[in-house]
Amino acid sequence: MTGVPGFFRRHKTGVTFSLLLLACLIMILFSNQKVVLRPKEVGQSFFSLFQLALNSAARWFSGTWNSIGELREMRAELELARERLVEYERASRDLSELRRENQALREQLGFAQTLAYRYTPAQVIARDPGNIFSTIVLDRGSRHGVRKGMPVVAFQGGLQGLVGRVVLTAALTSTVQPITDPNSFVAARLASSRFDGLVSGGAGRAGTLIMSYVKKLALQEVQYGELVITSGMGQVFPEGIHIGRVRQMQAKGYEASLELEVEPIVDFSRLEYVFVLSYGN
Amino acid sequence: MDRDLKVILILSALLVAAVLLQSTLLRWVSLKGVRPDLALVVMVFVAVRRGSQSAQVAGFLSGLTEDLLSLSPLGFHALVRTTLGFLYGLTEGSIFMDPILIPVLLTLIATILKGLLASLLVVVFALPAPGFGVFAGPLWIEAGYNLALAPFVFAALRLIKAFRPREKERV
Numbered sequence: 001m002t003g004v005p006g007f008f009r010r011h012k013t014g015v016t017f018s019l020l021l022l023a024c025l026i027m028i029l030f031s032n033q034k035v036v037l038r039p040k041e042v043g044q045s046f047f048s049l050f051q052l053a054l055n056s057a058a059r060w061f062s063g064t065w066n067s068i069g070e071l072r073e074m075r076a077e078l079e080l081a082r083e084r085l086v087e088y089e090r091a092s093r094d095l096s097e098l099r100r101e102n103q104a105l106r107e108q109l110g111f112a113q114t115l116a117y118r119y120t121p122a123q124v125i126a127r128d129p130g131n132i133f134s135t136i137v138l139d140r141g142s143r144h145g146v147r148k149g150m151p152v153v154a155f156q157g158g159l160q161g162l163v164g165r166v167v168l169t170a171a172l173t174s175t176v177q178p179i180t181d182p183n184s185f186v187a188a189r190l191a192s193s194r195f196d197g198l199v200s201g202g203a204g205r206a207g208t209l210i211m212s213y214v215k216k217l218a219l220q221e222v223q224y225g226e227l228v229i230t231s232g233m234g235q236v237f238p239e240g241i242h243i244g245r246v247r248q249m250q251a252k253g254y255e256a257s258l259e260l261e262v263e264p265i266v267d268f269s270r271l272e273y274v275f276v277l278s279y280g281n
Numbered sequence: 282m283d284r285d286l287k288v289i290l291i292l293s294a295l296l297v298a299a300v301l302l303q304s305t306l307l308r309w310v311s312l313k314g315v316r317p318d319l320a321l322v323v324m325v326f327v328a329v330r331r332g333s334q335s336a337q338v339a340g341f342l343s344g345l346t347e348d349l350l351s352l353s354p355l356g357f358h359a360l361v362r363t364t365l366g367f368l369y370g371l372t373e374g375s376i377f378m379d380p381i382l383i384p385v386l387l388t389l390i391a392t393i394l395k396g397l398l399a400s401l402l403v404v405v406f407a408l409p410a411p412g413f414g415v416f417a418g419p420l421w422i423e424a425g426y427n428l429a430l431a432p433f434v435f436a437a438l439r440l441i442k443a444f445r446p447r448e449k450e451r452v
Contacts, residue, residue: 024360027348031357044350129304130353131419133351135351177352
């Protein structure tokens with residue numbers, strides 16, 4: 001066979017390879033400019049069913065296996081919880097008194113009422129299949145009221161730490177962009193020294209955060225281990241959520257601002273349960 | 282059914298299953314957040330045994346699945362896996378496969394090539410990802426995992442009839 005059909009038949013592998021490569025490049029170009037969004041949502045909806053099934057099966061097996069040990073632990077925890085309850089009852093009385101006092105002071109200062117957030121509990125069912133990008137998949141989707149842009153937090157070590165932001169929602173699952181992603185930006189503030197900055201994922205070192213645009217003046221006041229919290233500016237994340245602790249400071253002579261390396265409060269490797277925040281009801 | 286088509290279908294199903302496993306169950310064995318790339322090990326085996334055509338098409342489909350489950354742009358992993366499937370397929374029939382050394386060597390080279398290709402794409406398309414930073418640590422953890430898995434995965438895949446080489450057992 002001669003001509004074009006003959007050429008295609010003789011070089012079937014090469015032609016297929018070229019076509020696939022071209023398709024990939026076109027997809028990257030469109031996808032990178034955020035034009036293609038729907039295929040990802042449709043695809044995620046489909047594959048999330050398998051992820052949910054696999055995750056449920058694994059949890060069922062591990063749950064059955066661990067239940068005996070957990071029962072013993074729970075009994076001990078129950079005793080502890082009872083003791084704590086007595087303490088909390090006492091603290092609760094003090095708290096209501098403080099709340100009344102705080103309310104009165106706020107009214108005097110003319111502060112607006114703090115917006116109440118609704119916490120939707122969710123479970124981490126999957127992660128990014130590869131090791132280059134970072135994704136967290138939750139078992140709550142648009143059907144459960146989860147919407148794109150909602151902040152996600154987790155409680156670890158007694159602190160409420162920021163996990164990330166919902167970037168994609170399917171019917172039953174949602175995808176979260178963790179704050180450690182280099183493309184994630186959070187308006188932040190140093191808790192004690194009150195300097196503002198912008199926290200993003202450390203592109204060079206996975207799992208770390210970089211707080212940039214901090215005034216050089218802060219060098220005198222910032223302490224190692226100081227807490228970094230959300231500032232609430234930009235209105236994506238609520239104010240006062242813990243982000244991490246200052247681990248390193250870099251002050252380059254030619255730059256007008258400081259760069260701080262921040263260790264996240266949340267240990268992403270053992271993240272299992274999170275809360276998706278939404279305004280009121 | 283055409284044997285090549287049968288190989289593509291079985292391999293695609295295996296690779297998609299491997300990608301799903303990576304995102305769910307294999308996260309429990311992750312070290313510093315790094316998981317093994319089971320799909321890569323499977324693809325390397327089939328590419329060397331059955332050639333470029335099957336490996337590149339299945340690589341494309343599994344890469345696309347990975348893209349759908351990841352924050353990567355659509356086509357990113359598809360391009361990496363298609364290219365690796367094509368390149369490894371070129372060695373069809375020219376490598377004698379022993380039980381341990383060759384699987385480990387082939388997987389090591391594939392993991393490094395994957396890291397290079399992915400980093401190159403990150404740089405060229407200015408994607409928000411660590412890029413060549415993966416060579417500072419994560420890639421070597423992944424390589425360690427893949428190397429440990431390779432002999433077992435290769436041994437298991439040898440049992441699948443559809444993945445037998447075109448000519449006898451010489452691959």
